[in-house]
Amino acid sequence: MSFIGSAKEFFGFGPYDEVEDTYYDERSYREPRAEQVPQTSRSAHSAHSAHSAHSAQRGASYTAYESRSFTPEIVSTAPRSYNDAKEIGEPFRDGDAVIMDLTDLDTADAKRVVDFAAGLCFALRGSMLNLARNTGSRRRVFAIVPENARITTDELKRAARLA
Structure with a gap:
């Protein structure tokens, strides 16, 4: 096919031949075969591993991962x-x-920090x-607490020196 014919077809002005579309292959969006299954291992303090955990939980039917033996700490700032x-x-x-502790911040910055923390909680399900x-x-x-952390409000208040 000539260049003009290809351009007409591209913009929809010419006939469209039934050509196999290699960009979108419906089979590639199905569940992967056993040899394509990714194996992820998780380390305690890796940001990538935290992301992998959420991905693995959503697609747990075909992704295998090791259980996490990480105890969350309470960090004060x-x-x-x-x-x-x-x-x-x-x-x-x-x-x-x-x-x-946002006591020393002016009101505008304190609101921005709270909005930032709320976004973190939303994104990471905390x-x-x-x-x-x-x-x-x-x-x-x-205080912001991760999704699966087993930390009580009393522990947080003690760490913040409120109780």
Whole structure:
């Protein structure tokens, strides 16, 4: 076929021959065969392993992985500005609970940090707690806890020195 004929066909002005489309092959989107199944191993503090765990849980029918023997720690941080948000994100991404004391931040930055932490919780299926609520304290202290962490609110309050 000539260049003009190919261009007409590409833009829909010419006849379309039944050509096998190699880009979209329906068979490639089905469940993989046994020899294509990825085997993932997980390490305790790897960000990649945390992502692999969620992927493995969603596709557990064909992905095998080792169980995780990691106990989450409680990390306390007191960011001085929104630029310190990575002090919150990195430990949480690695599977640790993070206590954020936002008392020294101005209101605008504190709201931004809380929004950032809420996004982390949404993306990684964690939960967020306001630890200073109902304590009579004027402090702004929040905690974010990973999805499968077995950490109680009392433990978080003790670590934040609220109880």
